[in-house]
Amino acid sequence: KHILVVPGDGIGAEVTTVGKQVLELIAQLFDHDFTYDEALIGHVAIEATGSPLPEETLTKMRSADAILFGAVGHPKYDNDPSAKVRPEQGLLQMRKELGLYANLRPIKLFDELLDASSIKPEILRGADILFFRELTGDVYFGKRERLDDGNTAYDTMIYSKYEVERIVRKAFEAARTRSKKLCSVDKANVLESSRLWREVVQALAPEYPDVTVEHQFIDAAAMLLIKDPKRFDVVVTGNLFGDILTDEASQIAGSMGMLASASIGDSTGVYEPIHGSAHDITGKGLANPLASVLSVALLLDISFGFKAEAQAVIDAVDAVLKAGYRTRDIANTTTSPDKILGTQQMG
Amino acid sequence: KHILVVPGDGIGAEVTTVGKQVLELIAQLFDHDFTYDEALIGHVAIEATGSPLPEETLTKMRSADAILFGAVGHPKYDNDPSAKVRPEQGLLQMRKELGLYANLRPIKLFDELLDASSIKPEILRGADILFFRELTGDVYFGKRERLDDGNTAYDTMIYSKYEVERIVRKAFEAARTRSKKLCSVDKANVLESSRLWREVVQALAPEYPDVTVEHQFIDAAAMLLIKDPKRFDVVVTGNLFGDILTDEASQIAGSMGMLASASIGDSTGVYEPIHGSAHDITGKGLANPLASVLSVALLLDISFGFKAEAQAVIDAVDAVLKAGYRTRDIANTTTSPDKILGTQQMG
Ligand SMILES: CC(C)[C@H](C(=O)O)[C@@H](O)C(=O)O
Ligand SMILES: CC(C)[C@H](C(=O)O)[C@@H](O)C(=O)O
Numbered sequence: 037k038h039i040l041v042v043p044g045d046g047i048g049a050e051v052t053t054v055g056k057q058v059l060e061l062i063a064q065l066f067d068h069d070f071t072y073d074e075a076l077i078g079h080v081a082i083e084a085t086g087s088p089l090p091e092e093t094l095t096k097m098r099s100a101d102a103i104l105f106g107a108v109g110h111p112k113y114d115n116d117p118s119a120k121v122r123p124e125q126g127l128l129q130m131r132k133e134l135g136l137y138a139n140l141r142p143i144k145l146f147d148e149l150l151d152a153s154s155i156k157p158e159i160l161r162g163a164d165i166l167f168f169r170e171l172t173g174d175v176y177f178g179k180r181e182r183l184d185d186g187n188t189a190y191d192t193m194i195y196s197k198y199e200v201e202r203i204v205r206k207a208f209e210a211a212r213t214r215s216k217k218l219c220s221v222d223k224a225n226v227l228e229s230s231r232l233w234r235e236v237v238q239a240l241a242p243e244y245p246d247v248t249v250e251h252q253f254i255d256a257a258a259m260l261l262i263k264d265p266k267r268f269d270v271v272v273t274g275n276l277f278g279d280i281l282t283d284e285a286s287q288i289a290g291s292m293g294m295l296a297s298a299s300i301g302d303s304t305g306v307y308e309p310i311h312g313s314a315h316d317i318t319g320k321g322l323a324n325p326l327a328s329v330l331s332v333a334l335l336l337d338i339s340f341g342f343k344a345e346a347q348a349v350i351d352a353v354d355a356v357l358k359a360g361y362r363t364r365d366i367a368n369t370t371t372s373p374d375k376i377l378g379t380q381q382m383g
Numbered sequence: 384k385h386i387l388v389v390p391g392d393g394i395g396a397e398v399t400t401v402g403k404q405v406l407e408l409i410a411q412l413f414d415h416d417f418t419y420d421e422a423l424i425g426h427v428a429i430e431a432t433g434s435p436l437p438e439e440t441l442t443k444m445r446s447a448d449a450i451l452f453g454a455v456g457h458p459k460y461d462n463d464p465s466a467k468v469r470p471e472q473g474l475l476q477m478r479k480e481l482g483l484y485a486n487l488r489p490i491k492l493f494d495e496l497l498d499a500s501s502i503k504p505e506i507l508r509g510a511d512i513l514f515f516r517e518l519t520g521d522v523y524f525g526k527r528e529r530l531d532d533g534n535t536a537y538d539t540m541i542y543s544k545y546e547v548e549r550i551v552r553k554a555f556e557a558a559r560t561r562s563k564k565l566c567s568v569d570k571a572n573v574l575e576s577s578r579l580w581r582e583v584v585q586a587l588a589p590e591y592p593d594v595t596v597e598h599q600f601i602d603a604a605a606m607l608l609i610k611d612p613k614r615f616d617v618v619v620t621g622n623l624f625g626d627i628l629t630d631e632a633s634q635i636a637g638s639m640g641m642l643a644s645a646s647i648g649d650s651t652g653v654y655e656p657i658h659g660s661a662h663d664i665t666g667k668g669l670a671n672p673l674a675s676v677l678s679v680a681l682l683l684d685i686s687f688g689f690k691a692e693a694q695a696v697i698d699a700v701d702a703v704l705k706a707g708y709r710t711r712d713i714a715n716t717t718t719s720p721d722k723i724l725g726t727q728q729m730g
Contacts (some may be wrong), residue, residue, distance in 0.1 A: 117578035124572045159501040180575040189579035190541035197534045225471045228527040231464035232536035255630035283602035
């Protein structure tokens with residue numbers, strides 16, 4: 037199996053270094069033969085080549101069996117709304133070029149982190165949500181433009197039925213293997229693209245009679261997610277609403293530093309933390325590598341079908357947390373200072 | 384002063400009835416002369432006239448000094464994505480016709496409700512956020528259409544600089560009178576309309592040198608809002624992001640049933656709960672009327688400049704909560720059953 041490591045920007049390098057170490061250890065323990073390569077994306081790619089997704093990176097991506105991804109982004113561009121070339125373009129172009137239309141974000145709390153969240157433990161205990169975020173459509177890829185001498189700007193939220201259908205089917209199938217509940221999130225009381233989304237969900241529902249479907253508006257969903265996370269099981273939604281809800285849901289898992297995601301579709305899968313490049317802590321060895329480690333578990337499971345290997349990784353994370361070790365972001369006032377680890381030590 | 388009561392759908396009638404009783408009592412106590420009228424909007428207006436915002440309602444609205452609003456919406460339309468006439472159109476058309484471009488949503492927790500939230504009391508205590516949601520632009524009012532024999536649908540997120548400028552100015556001015564911190568929320572790493580938004584905020588900032596400005600992406604903001612609500616003071620954002628964030632923020636106030644909003648702009652102000660029509664509890668006398676009561680406080684303060692009257696209403700809500708009275712949505716397991724009140728009793 038050939039794995040491409042794409043660290044990207046900021047803490048991406050630190051956390052994927054740990055992710056790769058875990059892959060190496062798994063290969064050794066389970067007697068696999070993994071080969072590795074590296075490639076650039078985002079701000080570091082712009083600096084080196086002028087492009088946020090160099091042709092060479094794309095070529096390497098297409099021939100890999102799986103991609104371990106870090107993060108992209110740089111504050112420089114955030115404060116310069118007029119920059120024409122931006123790190124995020126590399127990420128979006130990768131998603132589109134590789135046909136990564138389904139972004140899976142499992143939200144599950146490790147028991148030991150019950151207290152790391154701002155939400156009450158009794159609200160959280162037992163919460164287990166699997167998000168399916170559509171990843172290659174919506175306002176991320178619709179036409180955008182300045183008009184009127186730059187004084188007006190628009191973006192286009194757009195969906196076609198086939199795009200909705202393929203992600204909603206994946207969500208229905210996952211719901212079948214879990215508690216058979218699917219929640220679809222949209223804003224159908226206002227948006228035409230949401231009404232199309234809802235029509236597709238309603239049209240597919242009869243093919244999955246064993247799955248109970250509910251529809252929520254995005255505003256209500258954002259509220260219910262923290263009011264009563266246990267009412268959700270599988271959630272499917274568009275690209276923009278999924279971006280917002282899954283970041284919000286990170287509080288259910290105690291910290292953004294714990295959440296992994298899998299982006300899958302037509303070919304090579306991409307596995308990455310849901311956190312960003314976090315330039316404020318870059319290079320300090322403070323980043324929590326567990327989201328990258330858990331991304332490795334998803335990679336082993338989904339792209340390679342290595343269930344035992346994936347479980348071994350999850351068990352290791354569990355054991356380390358049980359032993360009381362924490363990175364700073366998931367530590368609290370009762371954590372003894374000698375149990376607070378840096379990125380490499382936690383790895 | 385002439386006040387138009389527009390109950391709308393579902394529990395709108397029950398809660399505005401209480402709101403109006405409070406207005407009548409204030410008039411009596413403070414010796415004011417308020418006159419009242421009523422008008423239809425939403426589903427009830429469609430049933431009666433075929434239109435979600437009848438001409439007669441609009442005429443009455445234009446000549447009122449303030450409008451006390453209930454809610455709109457009906458499940459019938461939510462499950463029928465193809466309905467051409469919808470209750471929400473009445474709400475959106477009202478916002479546009481009356482030029483209600485600024486929606487103010489104060490999020491403040493009454494001490495007595497610290498435990499009603501799913502968020503930990505120590506995270507919430509002291510949180511006090513004032514949202515400015517832009518209300519007459521964005522994807523709510525951009526062009527939307529079906530293409531391709533109905534198989535593709537799009538909506539347009541669109542902003543012009545003058546629209547952003549007028550709401551951002553209001554937010555800067557409010558920040559001046561509070562703790563001088565303004566957070567602007569956008570998705571400028573992806574959206575052109577957000578880059579325009581951010582440019583306007585950056586261009587105005589030098590005129591308010593006493594206010595510290597921060598920018599957050601919507602996904603990060605949705606996470607930070609529950610991780611650490613106290614870091615926010617005044618928040619300004621677009622129509623769609625504001626819809627999502629303020630519903631989410633209702634958990635900070637313990638319950639959606641407690642949150643009032645003011646929509647202001649060129650002329651008559653509209654005051655309404657942020658909750659919806661809640662057809663599941665309509666007609667049962669279970670709805671929490673306090674959001675409508677607190678909307679009355681905003682109405683007295685903002686549209687009439689009656690500060691003492693507004694404070695009297697807030698104090699009354701506070702006293703009732705201190706005395707232990709609750710509606711079902713804000714009660715908990717320690718509330719004694721005889722303190723759980725219906726809509727009218729709470730009023
Ligand atoms: C960096 C940004 C463009 C990206 C997104 O919005 O998709 C990120 O927030 C994510 O969720 O992967
Ligand atoms: C009913 C709906 C159209 C409305 C909105 O999205 O603006 C509501 O959620 C609100 O926030 O007032």
